[in-house]
Amino acid sequence: MAFRELDYQARALRALDDWLERLAKEKAEADEIAALFASKPNLKQIIPDFAADAWARLAADKGVPGGRPYAPRQSGDGRPVPNATLKVPTGGGKTYLACAALSRIFGRYMAANTGMVLWIVPNEAIYSQTLKALRDRDHAYRQTLDRAAAGRVVILEKGDTLNRQDVAANLCVMVLMLQSSNRENQDSLRLFRDRGDVHGFVPGEGEQAAHKALLDAVPNLSTYDLGDGISAWPMVKSSMGNAMRIIRPVVIMDEGQRAVSDLAYRTLYGFNPSLVLELTATPKDVAARAATRTAPAREGRAANILVEITGRELEREGMIKMPMNVAPMPGTEWQATLAKAWEQLEALDRTARAYQGDGGRYIRPILLIQVERTGAEQADAGFIHANDARDWLKAVAQLDDDEIAFKTAETNDLDKPENRDLLSPQCRVRAIITKAALAEGWDCPFAYVLCALAANGNEGAMTQLVGRILRQPHATKTGVDALDECYVFAHRADTRATVDAIKRGLQGDGLGDLAIDVMLASGAGATGGAARTIYRRPEFRAAAIALPQVLFLEGEGAARPLDAETDLFPYVDWGLVDLGALAATLPKDRPASDHQLVRLRAGDAGVESEQASAIIGDAAFDAAYAVRSIADIVPNSFTAWGLIDALVGKLRGLGWTDAAIGRHASFIIEELRKLLATERDNQSAALFAAGLESGAVQFALRGDDRDWRAPATIATAQAEGAPQLTASNGGPLERSLFLPIYRADLNDAEQSVAVYLDRYDAVRWWHRNGSTRGNYGLRGWRRGNVYPDFLIAAARDEAESERVVVMETKGEQLAGNHDTEYKRALLASLTAAFGRDARGGAQLDLAEPFTFGAAVVMFDDLDAQFPALIRGG
Structure with a gap:
């Protein structure tokens, strides 16, 4: 079972990559500062909140929706915890995004492909579904995790046995219900009991100095007290809850808006997570609260929304x-x-x-x-x-x-x-x-x-x-x-x-x-x-309004809509991929940003600590998993094997050992995927441009059924007396192709653009284009259609020659991102190509000749760019 690549999921994962890149850099700098203070304890310690600094850098680069400031989170032992929320509507594939995110978190931030994940879900139904999918090796969710950990994935429940070697050798994912992770819930107290089946995380019973050192390192561990009848000396319980606090797991919080109560928040961050990723359709901010007789004061906590995905x-x-x-x-x-x-x-x-x-x-x-x-x-x-x-x-x-x-x-x-x-x-x-x-x-x-x-x-x-x-x-x-x-x-x-x-x-x-x-x-x-029909303005009801589509010409003039997967991707020359340059940029001694597992024991020199990675043997690089992990980009398995073998050979030539390649497998594969996706985009763009030049790809008004025809009517669910969108002078709109236009049928951004267009004297008509099948869509060198937000017909000069403009509008926070730049490049290339080859039909067959322009316009740049777009300058 495999999932097709979806644009909004790819956008979300690119945003996550940008955040993790900045997070790893800020964490490394914070660790250096912490090490300096550790070596000079007399200095006043001011260690930066690396999570807040990384978010600020991302916001400065317009990578945060709305530029929201970061709301800090702290673990139960007082450390900064990176936190981000993916706002994903119901049905948007939150579980797949979580699995794909884990691959990136461990590869880019943790610099490892083993460790511990706490996957917290809100109820029994989602618990059962998630557990079933993650245990099914044929399911896309599990396969995504397998690619991240080279197949070494262990799915756990709270009652399962856990030992240190499992965590060090595998990617362990423990699925928990929110109620089960709340410490004050009677059922979940098992997490914090000494159960006898959690091994290797705390020192032995007689190693009192090691117990004390462990408590000094992780102060919020549960210990025995006199009431337990064991010992008056500090002794850490060998419980699942304590193991989590020592490991510092990555936490996936499904339906993150449910973990906002004081108890849920304390429990979640009491596990000392190394990173918390929340996925929810409805993020919830927590208001600040003054202290009362029954509750302590509470600082406000806003949701740190990294990505917003819309229903559209x-x-x-x-x-x-x-x-x-x-x-x-x-x-x-x-x-x-x-x-x-x-x-x-x-x-x-x-x-x-x-x-x-x-x-x-x-x-x-x-x-x-x-x-x-x-x-x-x-x-x-x-x-x-x-x-x-x-x-x-x-x-x-x-x-x-x-x-x-x-x-x-x-x-x-x-x-x-x-x-x-x-x-x-x-x-x-x-x-x-x-x-x-x-x-x-x-x-x-x-x-x-x-x-x-x-x-x-x-x-x-x-x-x-x-x-x-x-x-x-x-x-x-x-x-x-x-x-x-x-x-x-x-x-x-x-x-x-x-x-x-x-x-x-x-x-x-x-x-x-x-x-x-x-x-x-x-x-x-x-x-x-009930649904009502809205007609065109009277002067355009009989007009044949047609626009060109992006077509692929086959033999003897037959044309069909371009399909990038069929017409472009198969012709990508993977031999042009510069694997040597990639290998040269991969650091073989790349340190982990946040080790999850530290073991303390009594040694000859006192209490000694060691990382889990030093205790077990390094895992081997699994080439078969690597091939499967790039199959969505390079579907030909023989070609994929060749690329993987070549990259491994390049790494060995640079002095990488097999152990180092295996240790960094997840990171290597993710970097290779980025390179391959970029190469596919670049070559597909070149193939697309060459097709427009040769005529194999056509963008011209043909005069046949391959042109897109504007609808004669549109539907609205608004009652006749519902509030209408009004012009900037307070009067009714005059230039929309369809009238009336109701406020509830357009979102706030669309309303602003519509009012702007309606006051522009040169505009003959404008139409808010939808984003679903049947609306005007343009195909390019990536999968799927681009649906411009507005279609506009305008008089470009005093001679009243007509120009048709298709315009995609974007908020300033989206300037420069991958999606915006792709649409900008596509619309520019189609503008240049329009009418270059109209052998399928003559423009004059349909209407008066017109020129064509298409562009991405930022909201703040409408005044500066729209007049030039109309003129064709």
Whole structure:
């Protein structure tokens, strides 16, 4: 099982690389200062907070969203702890990002491929899913970890045996539930007991001096006291919790917003982590608090957001089903609401079967039913019960028992062996009945329809379930509208309350920017505000507005959309990769930035310490894992083997030992991946440019069906009386291609640009372009489309010759980053290439001739750049 590369994930990992690079440098400098003070104890010790300094350097280079200042974190023994948050919406692949991040953290910051990871999850469902995926050697998550540690990965639970040699020789990942890591939780006290199966981390029973030295080095270790009846002398407990404090693990915090309570924070940082990476859809800041009689004072803690991924980015990659079609059903019997939902499911099932019959993937749409009661004693309490819904499905929908699953506090049919893989063609489940048991952690891309029979007066419960129907099957759009959207039917629900609740649910899943895609289904009993059609301005309703697309020309003039993976990547000459230059830049004596494991013991000269790496033998470099780790960039395994062998040979020629190559395997592979990705981009860009020059790649108005045609109408979910976007003079907009434009249909940045364009006299029309299939997209030398934010037609001079401009707008915080610079280069090359070869058709066939310009424009530079973009200067 492998994952395709997604643009937003690559962007997140590049940002992480930038942070880790600065972090390693600042940590090395802080360690030098600490060593100086250790050698001269009489000096006043001022050791810098290297984590805060690294963040400040990153922010100065515009690598922090919004330039947010760093909120420091400290371990339980008073050391600075690097902390960062990846803001990833539900369905965005947080677990994959965490696995890929660990590879970089250990390779770039820890300078090792072994050590300890605490992977903390918020609840039982996510715990089970994460543990299952990480233990499955065929799963992409596990394979990502295997690449980081050359296959030496051990997955642990809190009750498993742990010894020092395991940590020193492997990448050990312990999965814990948040409740289980809170020390004051009775169940988790096992973590801090002397269990007898945690070996090699603390000195022996008679080594009192070593115990004292260990406590001096790690002051927050748990010790025996007189109450234990063991010894009055300081003696460190041999517990799992103490082992973690000594190891100083890397912590992955899934749903990081849940670890903000005082207890959770103390517990998490009480493990003395070497780095904490949080992943959440909704980061949460903690406010400062003055001391009270019952609680101590608390400093404020802001989330250190390193990356923000939007819902629109997920939609662009085909990760989620959107739009969401909502049908509030006021004044109906619950059976009528369920019947409507079932009709929708049946229609989807027919569409899915036809799609598969045409060569598409297998999809079995599932209905998710939310009821008011599930307990056996509540069956006759006058509420809509799970049994009622089941009986209706059997009697009216004619479903068999094995096509209906209960997921309640009492019954979990999804745990039956035949139902554990809902995506399997052998699974028969078509309807799942629940109350709130699927609120978190449950995931099935086949869930298309939510029938909320408990929506009336309980919008909050429905809000929690909205995210369960969002994931797109196989994370790839089908191209069939019905199978790329999702559906909500709400019983006895007020329209506005329903829509507001769903939008709150999207915001809670980090998908607030997709709220404008919540569409009220027509004909479903809605009280008003169903999806409405907006037309072009009268003077443009009959106009044939067409724009060129990036095409690849095949034999005899046949043209199709360019596909970088098919038309460019296979022609990359990997023989041009300068592996010698890479080998020369890799430091063979590269020190670790933060050793995880230190052992103290009594020696002839007193208490002695040693690093784990000095205790065990070095691991060998696994070439097969290295080949697999670059397979997404170099898919030809023979070529990949050649590159790996050549790089190893270059390293040996520079004096690297096999032990050193094995010790730094993760770092070497990550650096090689960076070089290969850069080489692929550079060569693909050159191939793209050569194709434009030769005519093999075409960007011209053709006059046939390969041109993109502007839609005649667009849809809005806003009511007719909803607030409209107004011009800068307070009056209505005048120059949008479609009118009216509602405020809620554009985000704040888009509104500002739209108002700016509307006041520009030369603009004939402008249109806010979407970022999904059907909108205007441009292809280049990387995977996927670039969807410019705005399309504009303007008079470029007094002769009224027309110029069409496509414009991508960016905030200043994104200036200079990889994505911005790629789009800038692509749009510039297409501007230069436009109309160079129009043999497929004449521009005059469609409209008056026009010139074309495309550019990335920063918000702050609109006034300076837009006039020149219109003129073509």
